[in-house]
Structures are given as structure tokens and as C-alpha cells.
Amino acid sequence: MSLLERLNQDMKQAMKNKDKEKLSVIRMVKASLQNEAIKQNKNELSEEEELTVLSRELKQRKDSLQEFENADRSDLVDKVQAEIVIVNEYMPEQLSEEEVLDIVKETISETGATSKAEMGKVMAAIMPKVKGKADGSMINKLVLQQLS
Template identity: 60%
Template sequence: MVLKDQLTADMKEAMKAKDKERLSVVRMLKASVQNEEIKLGHELTDEEALTLLSRELKQRKDSYEEFKSAGREDLLAPLEKEICIVQTYLPEPLTTEELTSIITETISEVQAEQMSDFGKVMGAVMPKVKGRADGKEIQAIVKQQLQK
């Protein structure tokens, strides 16, 4: 499994560089991968690893928003660094134009015409953009496209 090997190599590199922040995040990610493998009973596929990394990133982004709204400025900087480190393991995010193009194409594929088709469109779009776009952004674009 490529991700697990990459995490191990990055962990060793962070230890040698004495980069405690990076080491901590990489260890958390590695532990998450191992826990997921135990839970599933097999090594993670690339798609499962991508799902796991997306979930880890989302948790950190949600925490960032919570801390920001609670006025906990002291916790924002370390969390920003964690988010950056987790993002290095994810594929390059799609631009808004690329995402809009994929959504428009999917809407025509599933023959969606109104807001009642929202779930059908989301179900078809999500596997295509897994790990490369934020769900909230996808949701907003789909709603915008279906309201035309």
C-alpha cells in the first residue's frame, strides 16, 4: 500500500529533521490508517485511503471553524499547519471551473432537471471528485445548476 509506505518514510524524515509538528500529524495519520485496516480486516485500497484522508482533513477543517467561532485564536495556527500537512497526501484539488464542468456533465448524464434530482446528482458526482473537492462547494454548485 503506497500511502502507508509514504507515511512511514515521512515519519522517519520528520524524526531526522526533528520536526515535531509534522511527526505528530504523520503519526496520527498512520494510526488512523492502521485503525481503519483493523476495522476493515484488510489493507486499504487507494480509494479507501483517499476516503480516510478526506475524512481526516474534514475533521481538522471543522475543528478550525469551531475554534474560530469560539475565539480560540491560540489553537488556529497549529491546526492550519496540520491541515497543510494532511493536504500534502491528497491529490491536487479541482478548480471551480473543472468542478463546474464535471457537475454540468453529470447533470446531463443523469438527466436531472429540477431540485428534486439533487440527491441523484450528488450521488453521481461524489465518486468522480472524491478527495479533490469540498462537499459544501459541490453542493452549492449543484444547487446553482439545478435552479437554472
């Protein structure tokens, strides 16, 4: 089942359950997917492109969460946290820190990187391997630890 089909199915269920919050998030994600397809002049996005859009939606919400926490807006923090939980349902299973560390070590040896100056090369090689399965900031931190 494609992501769009799953979103449609969950949207119908959210309507039946009168779950306005989930319905709202699903509609936003669906709209983002459809906008991306229009932007790329495609009828349907590939699985990888869908994952990119989902990751972007999740990152936006995490950034918003950080801003709301800094502004001490607990009402908005709760709302965004609930949205993050809903978006996470559609993301692939996340890799553990140990699994990411193994990928980081493997990629560093593949690229032959030895210093922090070569971090960009390592990150460029890692990101396609873990797309949507690991948080970029965690990867960044692990690469820095390994190269220092």
C-alpha cells in the same frame, strides 16, 4: 509508492528534523489508516479507501478550525491550520472550480435532473468522480446553482 510507505518515509524524516508537529500529524493519519484496515479486516487498504480516510481526517480538521475560529481560540486555530497544510500534502491535486463545474454540468445531463428535488441523485453520481479531488461543500454549492 503507497501512502503508508510515504508516511513512514516522511515520519522518519520528521524525526530526523525534530519536527514534532509534522510527526504528530503523520502519526495520527497513519493510525487512522491502520484503524480503518483493522475495522475492515484487511492487511492493506486500497488507494480509494486510503483517500477516504485522508478526506475524513482533512474534514475533521476543517470542522475543528471552524469551531476554534467561532470560539476565538487563535492558539488552536494556528495549530489546526498547520495540521491542514500537512494533511493536504498527502491528498491528490485538487480540481479547480471550473473543472468541478464541468463535471457537475456533465453529471446533471447524465442523470437528467431538472430540479433541486433531484439534488441527491446528482450528488450521488458526482461524488465517486471527484473523490478526494474537490471539496464537498463546493460541489454542493455548484449543483444547487445549476439546478435552480
